[in-house]
Amino acid sequence: MKTTDKQLNRNYWIQKTISSVLKLSLEPISLQKQLEQTLAMILSIPWLSIESKGCIFLVDEHRHVLHLVAQQGLPDTLLHSCSKIPFGYCLCGQAALTKKVVYAKCLTKLHTVHYDGMLEHGHYCIPVMNGKKLLGVINTYIVHGHKRDKTEIDFLTAVANALAGVIERKRAEEALRKAKDELEVTVENLKLSLEPISLKEQMRRTLALILSIPWLSLEAKGCIFHVGADGKSLKMIAHQGISDFLITTCRKIEFGQCLCGRAAENREIIFADRMDDRHEIQYEGIKDHGHYCTPIMFGKELLGVINLYVTKGHKSNKTEKDFILSIANTLAGVIKRKQAEESLQKAKGELEIIVRKRTSRIRQLHRQNKLILDAVAEGICGVNAQGKITFINPAAMDITGYDADELIGRSFHNVLHKRENVTPFHPQKKCPVKISIEHGDTISIINEVFWKKDGTSLPVEYESTPIWEKNKIVGGVVTFRDITLRQQAEDQVRQSLEMLNSALHSTVDALSMTSEIRDPYTAGHQKMVAHLACAIARRMGLRQEKIEGIKVAALLHDLGKIYVPAEFLSKPGDLTAIEHDLLKTHPTVGYEILKNIEFPWPIGEIVLQHHENIDGSGYPRGLTGDEILLEARIIRVADTTEAMASHRPYRPSLGIDRALEEITEHKGTSYDPDVVDACLQLVAEKQDLFTAPGGSD
CATH class of the missing domain: 1.10.3210.10 (Hypothetical protein af1432)
Structure with missing residues (x-):
């Protein structure tokens, strides 16, 4: 019965610990805090035969090294000696190298790290695995001579497996956040490039944007240079947080001078974790610091340099470098866009001038055409129900060349509209004037031919409107105008x-x-x-x-x-x-x-x-x-x-x-x-x- 109670108690602690670890993964805290709290939970389990001290390492995949990220109860000597553990070194390095649990009941030859006064003890070193991928190592201390316990190892392995999920989730979140920040900065820069602001203002806003990103380990200061007109020096175009001395002294930097000048001369990113011999520009009381100096390149063409500050001792990493290089590439496009804008604006202006001139000419021709048409009096003929002319105004006589007594009483169609053996020939039954009178519809013809007294044709536009009297059509009015000038104007418009x-x-x-x-x-x-x-x-x-x-x-x-x-x-x-x-x-x-x-x-x-x-x-x-x-x-x-x-x-x-x-x-x-x-x-x-x-x- 006691054995059963003991097993139930252990199962309870296993489930509680794993559940707590999984809950930690959902909390908005850093990975380091999650690891520290997980370690504290492990070391507080009452039935585990472990001492109240231990640590957790994470893997640097590129260097095959373990980095100490969380610890409890370790002396300062070990904090320094165990800050980095190569694979295969000491017990934790062996666990990383073999990807298997390493147990030691006492200090052995495998326990490479020693210091004066170290007490006898043993270890469980548990690899943290995600499938076949090593993520880190959990290192717990056990009492000297403690026997290997499968239940304890199974429990610690279960916690390590749960912790692997926490680590991967947190890293995925951080990668997603960094990618999101990178995309937002890129998009914001592209938006800025479309705004009608100066290049200097664009660079100032971009610098502020870079320095506001929380995961970049930057100090809140920096500056951006562009290449001077001489092609051999840098000129400061934007700055934030730097001293008045540097604003004045670094207004112009020769290629090869200080870190920024070297980045320009070598066309490659320069990183310094502190002020060294390359940092030529200094002043009394300057605080030690480091830099990322990144050239802004458009292909092989140097356009400028981004200068960012980091705290002394900062370790450069690929993620930061790639992000800063991405921003530099975007800035290159912004700068080149400004240069292209000038030539494009010129071409656009020339196109707009051509369009305005041609449009103005067309409108002018239309106005002239209207004035001409308004100035020409319209011809008006009255006809009866049979289509015979009953009235003609002076303008119609001037247009056709007929006198009134030569037209009145005669068929409008036969005299003015048709001509035998001449193309086009219009039979009377298809005459718009006749159709208008018969059907009671107003008919407009915009381009047809009337015939003058001298036998010549006359291009006309005319409209035939029926005359009603007591609901009966008694005749019609034909209004016509000479469109010779209009056709000439239309030809001019067509040519334009x-x-x-x-x-x-x-x-x-x-x-x-x-x-x-x-x-x-x-x-x-x-x-x-x-x-x-x-x-x-x-x-x-x-x-x-x-x-x-x-x-x-x-x-x-x-x-x-x-x-x-x-x-x-x-x-x-x-x-x-x-x-x-x-x-x-x-x-x-x-x-x-x-x-x-x-x-x-x-x-x-x-x-x-x-x-x-x-x-x-x-x-x-x-x-x-x-x-x-x-x-x-x-x-x-x-x-x-x-x-x-x-x-x-x-x-x-x-x-x-x-x-x-x-x-x-x-x-x-x-x-x-x-x-x-x-x-x-x-x-x-x-x-x-x-x-x-x-x-x-």
Whole structure:
């Protein structure tokens, strides 16, 4: 009975301890605090034959070393000696190396760590395992001579297994939080790059953002430099928390001077855990500290340096370096964007001037046309129910060349409207004036021919209105005007429109070439996409006006890539997540460039939507179905087909057959079914889907 009670008591403590460990994993405390509390629970179990001291190590996978992270009751000598334990060294190192429980009832030759006055004791060293992966070691002290107890080992192993889950969960949470912070900083920087603020203000906000991230072991101060006009020095453009002395002294740093100058000269990140000989700029009373000095690189071009402060003795780690390098890469894009903005703003201004001038000219021609038409008096003829002229005003006589007595009583149709053996010939039964009187409808004809007394034709616009009297049609009024001047004006407008269209397409071609020049591997891509998109649109029966808008949007759909670093576009391997996120901003950037330009079509919106998918899985807004403009859906299919059929730096051409498999497989999810069907019909008819760069539609 006593044995049963004892076993029940042990089971109770096992369940209670493991439950407490699992609850700890849900608390908002650091991993170190969780490990310290877990160790305290283990050492407080009354039936365990262990002393009230011990420690927990975590593994440094890259160096095969155990790091002491939690302890209770250890003397200072051991805290120093056991801060780092290589695999295989002492009992804990043996447990790490073999991934098995190490038991010692007394001090043996395996107990490598000794100090004067150390009392005899033994150990249970329990590896903390997640499957086959070693996460750490739990080290407990036992009384000298204590015999190995399977129940105790099973209990400690169960706790170690529960602790493995806690460690993995906490590390996953920290990794997720760091990734989230990294993404937020990147997105915030990209947002800043689109704001109408100076480069200096952008750098100031970015620096504040970096220094606010809690998991980065940084002091709340730092600065950002950009390369001076001489190309041989750095100029401070933003700072936070540094002394007035440093603001003045470090306003300009020569390449090779101090840590920042060395980072600029060597084009590589420099880390220092304290002030050493490289830290040339000092002043009386300066507090010892370290630095991350990170060059801002755009390809092989140096744009500046980020200088961040760390506390003395800080240990550099890969996560921090990778994060800071990621921020530096984003800043490189921001700086280059500002430079590109100047040239782009110039091109945009020139385009707007052309559009304004042509639009003003067209409006002027319309106003002139209206003035001309208003100045010309209209001809008015009254006719009876039989269509014979009963009245004619002076303007009508001037227009036709007839006197009133030559027209009154004669058939309007026979005298003014028809001519035998002349094209066009209008039989009386089809005469609009006769039809108007017979049916009681007002009929307007905007372009027809009347015949003058001298036998010449006269282009006219006229309207026939029936005259009612006591619910009976008794005749009609024909109002007409000479449209010779209007036709001439329309010819001028047509010519101006053709000139405007030519100028517009020349400018669109120039903007299209701007983005393609930066990426030689995809040169001609936008023109070939435009050719295929127009062919699909024609197959779908779209109006020529809409097809023309599709062509312009397709030629500009990748314009936003001028803000994407060129090395990302021509990178031979896969893009990183951050690089891919930056690439995915190109529809939004293209929209920001184009949205205020007065095109006859919604070019900016089409460019913004050309990576949206029918099922909402696209970007940047996750639109679905008819929320996406038809023009954007057409360009989506054409863009995918051309890209997969063409060579890219990160892969050879997949061929047109593979491209068609892609759009067929994702028809109705990523791609509009009607658009895919039209594209497949073009292939079935063996039409040439693409033209060589420089071709036209």
